[in-house]
Amino acid sequence: MDKRINVLIAEANFNYGMKLAKYLKIKNCNARNLNHCNNIENLFDKIEKYKPDVLICNAQLFYCDIVWLVKKIKSIQTHIHLILLMPRKDWRIENLAKKDYITCIYMPYDFYKIYEEIIIKSDCINKDSTMNRIQFFVRNMGIDDNLDGFEYTCSAIYITLFENKGFASITREIYPEIAERHGSTYNNVERCIRNCIKLFMEDLENNDCFRHFMSKYSDFAYRSCKIDCKITNARFIELMAGTFKDYCMQ
Numbered sequence: 001m002d003k004r005i006n007v008l009i010a011e012a013n014f015n016y017g018m019k020l021a022k023y024l025k026i027k028n029c030n031a032r033n034l035n036h037c038n039n040i041e042n043l044f045d046k047i048e049k050y051k052p053d054v055l056i057c058n059a060q061l062f063y064c065d066i067v068w069l070v071k072k073i074k075s076i077q078t079h080i081h082l083i084l085l086m087p088r089k090d091w092r093i094e095n096l097a098k099k100d101y102i103t104c105i106y107m108p109y110d111f112y113k114i115y116e117e118i119i120i121k122s123d124c125i126n127k128d129s130t131m132n133r134i135q136f137f138v139r140n141m142g143i144d145d146n147l148d149g150f151e152y153t154c155s156a157i158y159i160t161l162f163e164n165k166g167f168a169s170i171t172r173e174i175y176p177e178i179a180e181r182h183g184s185t186y187n188n189v190e191r192c193i194r195n196c197i198k199l200f201m202e203d204l205e206n207n208d209c210f211r212h213f214m215s216k217y218s219d220f221a222y223r224s225c226k227i228d229c230k231i232t233n234a235r236f237i238e239l240m241a242g243t244f245k246d247y248c249m250q
Helices: 014-026 040-050 066-076 091-097 111-126 128-140 148-162 167-181 186-202 204-217 219-223 233-248
Strands: 006-010 030-033 054-058 081-086 102-106
Touching: 006 014, 006 040, 014 030, 014 111, 040 066, 054 066, 066 081, 066 091, 081 111, 091 102, 102 111, 128 148, 128 233, 148 167, 148 186, 148 233, 167 186, 167 233, 186 233
Parallel strands: 006 030, 006 054, 054 081, 081 102
Antiparallel strands: none
């Protein structure tokens, strides 16, 4: 990591919190385990004082509604990455997590899993502007952002270009990665991207847009994507990622 990530830990089991903090320090994080953090006002004060990048919080620590707690924390520090240690799934938090920097870790609370989520979200936060550019690019290519496959396609482009996963590993590595980040499954990711491509290719207006863009900027892509051909998911992602890299990252 180029920057040490500041982490606050609010854990009901103090000894577990200390062990987690020690582990994260070894991983080059500035980790601080809060003592006597079962007082909710004390937690809010600590967030305002330390302004952490990440807050790891045991959802059972406070006797309050978890959704209220999440919204309160986010009102204090909007861009904090909140990792909730949860005993069981809560659909209300799952819905919030889809649109914000919230991660739910379920028992058992594995140290490496927590660290992995910190790194993934940190990379996403730091590269928000890049993801926004990818979304703008994909939208301008004529792909409807209301389709489930839209977000999966954007994630596939991002992972391919910025996380050292080549085009050859799209089905083997990238689909499972997208599924994990979006709380989906391998088959659903593949199906949604396929449906996204199918609707895109069937729409004459989108086809004109796609052919115009590719003929203008990428001859190899235009020749391989005739209107009557059946483009594979992997090839589609390769074309989109390659075009974005060549003409939107200058």
